[in-house]
Every structure is written in C-alpha cells, then in structure tokens.
Amino acid sequence: MSTAAPRAAGPDHLWSVDEHLDDILATVRPLEPIELNLLDAQGCVLVEDVTVPVSLPPFDNSSMDGYAVRVADVAGASERYPAVLDVVGDVAAGQADLLHVGPGQAARIMTGAPLPPGAETVVPVEWTDGGLGAGPVTEMRARGLAPEGATGQVRVHRPAPARAHVRAQGSDVRAGDRALEAGTVLGPPQISLLAAIGRGTVRVRPRPRVVVLSTGSELVQPGEELRPGQIHDSNSFALTAAARDAGAIAYRVGAVADDPETLRDTIEDQLVRADLMVTSGGVSVGAYDVVREALSSVDDEDEPGSGIDFRRLAMQPGKPQGFGSIGPDHTPLLALPGNPVSSYVSFELFVRPAIRTLMGLADVHRPRARATLTADGALTSPKGRRQFLRGRYADGAVTPVGGAGSHLVASLAQANALIVVPEDVESVAPGTEVEVVLLG
Structure with missing residues (x-):
C-alpha cells in the first residue's frame, strides 16, 4: 500500500471539515488486489467483472417431484378419465444416463433432475395417484404386452x-x-452466485486491517472495578465496532497509559498488522496529551515522508485532529479526540471514508438527506464552526437527542443521524429544513 504525503499548513491554520477530509482521501490509496477463496472474499470488493462460463442451470431440469411425460399423453386427463401411463423408470438429480420417454410412457422425476429425452413436460406428483407399482406391469409382461x-x-x-x-x-x-461487475461488495448472495457458476477464487481488494487504540491513564477495561478518578474505556470498543461496520478487519489494542515512549512502542508493534491506525485521545495541547507528544516527532531520517500533522478544525465536536503516516510502509494514522462523542463523530466523518477508500469503493460516504427539524426550541451553534448534533431521523423529520456535550454517550446510543449545522448558521428554528447524515 502506498500513500501520498498529507498537505502541510501553518500551525495557526484553521482547517475546514472539507479540507481535512479531502486531504485524507487524497492521501489514502486503495489496497492492492489479491486472489482469494470465496469465503475469504466475503465483504471484499471485486476488481474485475465476472463472466458466466456455463449457463445456469446447465440443462433443462424439473422444478417439482413428479412425472416427466409427453404433452399429448396427458391432454384431456381428468379425475374421471385419468391418463394411464407406463412408468419406465426413475430420473434422479445428478443422474447421467437418462432413459427415453416414448408414447404412453412416463418417467418418475425428482426435483433438480434433468428432463429425459422424449419428455416435454412435468406433472407434479400431486396431480397423480402416485403410481400403482409393478403389479399391473407384471401381468402385462406375462402376457407379452408390457413396454x-x-x-x-x-x-x-x-x-x-x-x-x-x-x-x-x-x-x-x-x-x-x-454475473457481477467490478466494484461489487461480495455478500452471501454474491458468494452463492460465484459458487454456482463454478468460481472457486475471485480477485478482490482485501478488507483493510484497522488497529484501534485509545490513550489515557484513567482508562480501565470494562468489567474491572473503577477506582477514584477512573472511567471505563469505551472509545476503543466503539471505534473497533465502527471499523468492522465500515467493512474492515479491526483489531482492538485497548488503552495505553499517558506515556509517549510506551505509546510509540505500542504503535510500532502493531504496524505489522495495520493498513490503517486509529487512536483516540491525547491530540490537544494539554500537558498530558500523549499522542501529540509521542507522534509529533515521528518524522525522522529513517522514515522519510512520514509524520503526523496535528490540526485544529472548524467543527464541533472534534476540533483537534491528527493525520499523517507512520512506519516504513507509510501506514496512514488518524488521531481522534478523546471525548466519546467527538471520537465517534470524527470516525464517521473521516475514518469511515478512509476505510472505504482502502477497500476500493466508489462511494465512501454515509448517505445524506434533508429533514424537517422538530425540537422544543431553536438549536444554537458557534459561529464559524460546522456543528454535528445527534438526532433521531424518521419519515423526513429529525429530532435532536441529548445535548451538545461531547461526553454524552447515552444520547449517541439513541441517535441514528447527525444533524449538520453549517459554519455560517448560529441558530436553527423548529420547522427548518436541515441536512442530516444517516448513520444506520
């Protein structure tokens, strides 16, 4: 995988959301195609059209259990005057040597079995008496009359x-x-079709491997008891789940303490299995913002062209962001803020499109819609920042859930959309049409 270098800007430059996203998408490149077995290719994107080598089904076959007959032999058949036919044998699914159906004859046929020569149609077993067995034929054979x-x-x-x-x-x-065109994501129905036409392998872009870690000495693994000043680590779980939802193979590393050397060592250890790295926390300018401290100096003579640029974005939540590449393969790294809502919104806006780009998809963004705002009062937004508020979208309307605080995890769990308030709008009245990013 190769990446272009991210754009450089002065330390005082306030990046717009679009500038930051454009820089990420201009830097990240789709993964190189590989040949995979069908089940290993699930969730991957085809890189070439697939042509059908043999017709499907490859031969005329029965869709019912019944009898293969000639049309003329059953014309006018009824309950009162049934057509009586001699059964010349059975035709099972997979049978290669087919018997011939002549005038006055029938072949018992199973679902999926090839239509035997001479037969023109199939009558379901429910339209018959099920067959009378060999008794009548034995009598006819004894008299020299049986076919x-x-x-x-x-x-x-x-x-x-x-x-x-x-x-x-x-x-x-x-x-x-x-059968399938390049750019198709392979799900169960597509895998089924490929198998049905005889394809054992397929050429795809692999699912990107995303390594997720969060930072903070205050973070404790869920299931462990909290001590004073500690909180459970939710970001690494949320971001790993979000990466998998986007189509990636995601690895959760967990929380790393606020120590720059430990963080650098952890990242270096994880690079071997990463096409993309995502961190959360430690990207601001505080005394313990470990990601910024550890990665600001990563650009050195041993890794020319690598480095992480830490930026301020004109958005809320998610103002502090970091982006660049790291390691000998220039693995892309996105450093997200640590507040749960900030990190999740940042993932949806920036990391998810990067993952979808690595997959080779043409459309990498969440769908958007216009919706009528339903709220008890006007929404306020800071001037000059694009705000993303959690909302519940249904039937063309969207209702805010929770407040604007970037720590409100419970409201995030209730939301299925982000309400977008543009940079030049400071107040949005109920009944106004707004843009929403659909998360579901």
Whole structure:
C-alpha cells in the first residue's frame, strides 16, 4: 500500500471539515488486489467483472417431484378419465444416463433432475395417484404386452402444457453474461452466485486491517472495578465496532497509559498488522496529551515522508485532529479526540471514508438527506464552526437527542443521524429544513 504525503499548513491554520477530509482521501490509496477463496472474499470488493462460463442451470431440469411425460399423453386427463401411463423408470438429480420417454410412457422425476429425452413436460406428483407399482406391469409382461423397461403405471388426473414445471437451461444466467461487475461488495448472495457458476477464487481488494487504540491513564477495561478518578474505556470498543461496520478487519489494542515512549512502542508493534491506525485521545495541547507528544516527532531520517500533522478544525465536536503516516510502509494514522462523542463523530466523518477508500469503493460516504427539524426550541451553534448534533431521523423529520456535550454517550446510543449545522448558521428554528447524515 502506498500513500501520498498529507498537505502541510501553518500551525495557526484553521482547517475546514472539507479540507481535512479531502486531504485524507487524497492521501489514502486503495489496497492492492489479491486472489482469494470465496469465503475469504466475503465483504471484499471485486476488481474485475465476472463472466458466466456455463449457463445456469446447465440443462433443462424439473422444478417439482413428479412425472416427466409427453404433452399429448396427458391432454384431456381428468379425475374421471385419468391418463394411464407406463412408468419406465426413475430420473434422479445428478443422474447421467437418462432413459427415453416414448408414447404412453412416463418417467418418475425428482426435483433438480434433468428432463429425459422424449419428455416435454412435468406433472407434479400431486396431480397423480402416485403410481400403482409393478403389479399391473407384471401381468402385462406375462402376457407379452408390457413396454420394455416398464416398472409400473401412474394415473395422471390433469393435463399439463409444454414445459410446465421445467427450469429451462440458461433461465438464470447464460454463458457469456456478466454475473457481477467490478466494484461489487461480495455478500452471501454474491458468494452463492460465484459458487454456482463454478468460481472457486475471485480477485478482490482485501478488507483493510484497522488497529484501534485509545490513550489515557484513567482508562480501565470494562468489567474491572473503577477506582477514584477512573472511567471505563469505551472509545476503543466503539471505534473497533465502527471499523468492522465500515467493512474492515479491526483489531482492538485497548488503552495505553499517558506515556509517549510506551505509546510509540505500542504503535510500532502493531504496524505489522495495520493498513490503517486509529487512536483516540491525547491530540490537544494539554500537558498530558500523549499522542501529540509521542507522534509529533515521528518524522525522522529513517522514515522519510512520514509524520503526523496535528490540526485544529472548524467543527464541533472534534476540533483537534491528527493525520499523517507512520512506519516504513507509510501506514496512514488518524488521531481522534478523546471525548466519546467527538471520537465517534470524527470516525464517521473521516475514518469511515478512509476505510472505504482502502477497500476500493466508489462511494465512501454515509448517505445524506434533508429533514424537517422538530425540537422544543431553536438549536444554537458557534459561529464559524460546522456543528454535528445527534438526532433521531424518521419519515423526513429529525429530532435532536441529548445535548451538545461531547461526553454524552447515552444520547449517541439513541441517535441514528447527525444533524449538520453549517459554519455560517448560529441558530436553527423548529420547522427548518436541515441536512442530516444517516448513520444506520
């Protein structure tokens, strides 16, 4: 994987949301294609069209358990006057040597079995008496009247038109058709189709490997008892889950203490399994903002072109951000703020598009919609910042959930959209049409 260098800007430059996102997407490159077995390719993106080598189904076959017959032999059949046919044998699914159905004859056929020569249609077993067995044929054979190969008789109570209950060769896809086009994400139905047309492997861009770690000496693993001043680490869980939801193979490292050397060592250890690294916390200008301290000096002679640029963005929440590359392979790294809502909103706006770009997808963004704001009062927003508020979207309307605080995790769990308030808007009245980012 190769990355371009991120743009440089002065320390006092206030980046817009769009500038920061454009820089990320101009830097991150799609992963190189590889050939994978079908199940290993689930969730990956095709890099080439797939053509059908053999028609599907490859032969005419029965869609029902029943009897393969000639149309003329069952014309006019009824409950009162059934057509009585000699059963010449069975045709099972997978059978290669097919018997021939002649005038006055029928072949018992199973679902998926090939239509035997001479047969023109299939009558379901429910339209018959199920067959009378070999008794009548034994009598006829003793008298020298039984057709060669006959094993019994069946009474058919209903007529059937030509090719009734017959799946025609190529009725699903024909040889030479395009089964799947480049850019398709392979889910279970696509894997099924590839297997059905005989493809054992497929050329795809692999799912990106994303390593997630959070920083903070106050963070404790969920399930452990909290001591005074401690909180449970939720960011690494939220961001790992979000990376998997975006299509990545995500690895959660957990919380790293506020020690620059420990953080650098942890990141270096994790680079071997990372196509993208995501950190949360420690990106501001405080005395214990360890990510900034540890990674601001990462650009050195041993790794030319690498380095992390720490920025201020004109957005709320999520003003402090970091972006760049690290290590000998110039692995992209996005450093997100530590407040739970800030980190999650930052992930949706910046990390998710980066993951989707690595996958080779054409559309990397969450869908957006216009919605009518329903709220008890006007929404306020700081001038010059693009604000993203949690909201509940349904039927063309959106309602804010929770407040504007970047620590309000409970409200985030109730939201399925982000309400976007532009930089030049300081107040939004109820009933106003707003833009929303759909998270579900």
